[in-house]
Amino acid sequence: MVIDTNFYMKLALDEAWKYQGLTYPNPAVGCTVTGKNGEILAVEAHKKAGSPHAEVEALKSAYFKLTNDKKILNITSSSQIHEYLLENHNNCFNSISIFSTLEPCSHIGKTPSCATLISKLGIKKLFVGSLDSNKEASGGNEIVENSGVETKNGVLEKECDALLKPFNLWQKKRFVFFKWAQRLNGTVDAGIISSKKSRILVHAMRDVCDLLVIGGNSVRVDRPTLDARLVDGKAPDILIVSRNKEFDETIPLFNIKNRKVIISDNFSVLDNYKNIMIEGGENMFNLSKNIVDYYLCFLSLQIGGNNNFTNKDDKFSILNIQKDEQDIIMWMKQANNRGNK
C-alpha cells in the first residue's frame, strides 16, 4: 500500500462522507493533520452547520496530541477553539501538514475564517482537494499562501469534488438525493429493513433536508409519519407525488405543526427547495431519474422479502461506502450520465 498525500486525503474523504447529508447548508468537509514525520495527528470532519469546520476540529485534536493540554478538550464552540489555539499554540504546529478536502474558508460567518487561523499558526504545508467556488468563502488558499504556508491544490480533486457536489448544487439551484433501503437479495418490501443505527441516520438527514418527496401509494399503504423523531429533529415539508389527490388526512403525516404537505402530480415544487431527499420504491425511482443527483442505498445483509427493483438499464458508480455493524451504506451516482448534471 502506498502511503502518500492521496492516502491522507482519502482518510479525510472517508471521514467527511460519514456526515454527507447532515451538514446542509454547509458542505461536507474532511481534514487530516499530520506531524513532522508524517504521523497522523487527527482525522476529523465537519458534522453539522454551526459546529466547527473540519480544519478546526482537526487542529483541536492535533493540538491536544502535540501538547497534551487537556483544557482544549472542553472547548466546543468554534470561535473559542480559534481563540484558544491562537493564544496557546506556542509554535507546536510549525512542522505539521493539513490535508483538507476543501479550500479553507475565508468567510467570517457563524465561525471565524479557517484560512486566517491556518495562516497564523505557523503551519508548514496545506494540501487541498477542491477549490471553493462559493463567493463568500473562497480566497482561502490565497490568504494561507500569502502567509508563507506551502500550498498544493488538486489532491484527489475528482473525489473531493464529488464530496462537495451537493453543496455546489444547492448554491446554484438544488441537490436531490434518492434514498432507499434493501436487503442483500434486493428486496425492498415486507417490514423494517434497516438497522436502528441506519434509521437514526435517516432521521438526522430528514431533520436537515427541507423537502422530503414520497409517492402517493407509499402514503396510502404504509401511512408513514416521515418526521425526525429518532433525533428529536424537525419534520421536513412533504411532497406527495400522486395523480389522485385523495388521502386520509387524519394520519400523523398531515398533522405536524409547521410542516407543509403538498400533493402534486409533478416535481415543479422542488424549485422552492434546496436540499431534497426522495424516499421511495421502484416507481419513484423511475419517476425521479431525471432530477436525482445522488443515490443513497442502505443495504441490509439479510436475504428475505419478496419484491426487488426490476429495471433493466441502471448502472451506478460508487462514491463512498461506509459500514456499521449491520448495514452497508452506499452513496452512488448513475454511471450512464443520467442525473449527473
Place this chain on the structure above:
Amino acid sequence: MVIDTNFYMKLALDEAWKYQGLTYPNPAVGCTVTGKNGEILAVEAHKKAGSPHAEVEALKSAYFKLTNDKKILNITSSSQIHEYLLENHNNCFNSISIFSTLEPCSHIGKTPSCATLISKLGIKKLFVGSLDSNKEASGGNEIVENSGVETKNGVLEKECDALLKPFNLWQKKRFVFFKWAQRLNGTVDAGIISSKKSRILVHAMRDVCDLLVIGGNSVRVDRPTLDARLVDGKAPDILIVSRNKEFDETIPLFNIKNRKVIISDNFSVLDNYKNIMIEGGENMFNLSKNIVDYYLCFLSLQIGGNNNFTNKDDKFSILNIQKDEQDIIMWMKQANNRGNK
C-alpha cells in the same frame, strides 16, 4: 477518528483481506510498520505461498522509507530480503513498531523465521492480533519477547481471528467458502455480472483451491470450463453435485489434463480436500448451508437480470468489504450461527 493501535492493525487487516482466498496453504496476514512518532512506514500483506510473509514485505518497504537504499527494491526472494536487512539495517529500526495480524512465525520453511528476523533488527515494539496455533510456526512471540522487544497480544483479536480462520480450518480439517456474483437488485442470472477485475480474482482463487463445487444444473445450462485461464493457473478438481449422473462429457470442463471431475449426490468427497470453493446459485446455496464457513459476494452496482435469491431466514455479518472501481467484494459469515463452526 481515533488514531491508535487498533487503527494501525485495521490497516493491516484491510490489506490482508485483499489476498484472502489466494494464500493457501498459508494464512492471509497483514502487517503495518510505524516509525518513531507513529508515522506509517508500510502496510503490506502476504500475497501467495512462497512469496515473502507480510512482516518481511512490510519491513522491506519500511527499510526503504527509512534509508532510501534502492537496492532493496530489486530483491524479491524472502531469504534474500532477510539477509539484506540483517546485514544493512544499521539500527534504522530501533524506534519502529510492528502491527501484525498474526504472531510472527518461528518456523524455518520456504522462508526463514520472521520471529528471528524481528528479534535481530532491534525493533522497539510488536503488536499482534492472533496467536498462531499451528504447531510448526508457533512460539514466535516468545522468540521476539526474549530478545527484548516489547510485545502486546490480542490487538483486534476477534477481527484477526476471523481473518485467520480459513487457515485454522484447513489445518484441522477443511475450509469451505461459497462464492456468488449478483447485481445490486439481487439478481444472479442473465449473463456476465462481475467486472473483468473481479473475474480475474475468482480465477486466481480457483488456481489455489483444490476443489471447486458446482451444481449439475449449472453444468448442463452454462457448460462452464471452470478453469483459471485468466491467470494462467491450474484448473481445480471439480465436484458436480447432482442426482442425475448423465452429462455431455465433451464440454471442456471434463477434458482438462490432471483435473479430476467427480459427480456425486452428496458432499462426502470434500473430506479429501482442504481449500474448497463452491460456486453456485440459490439451490447450491441452500444445499451447502451446513458445510459453508464463509461467503464471498461480488456485488455489481447494476440493476438488471430476473432472478434473485428468495430464502427467508438468512442473515450475514460482514467480515470485510473491498471495492474496485465497479464491484464491491464482501466476505461474510452467517450471523445466525449457521456454518460458524
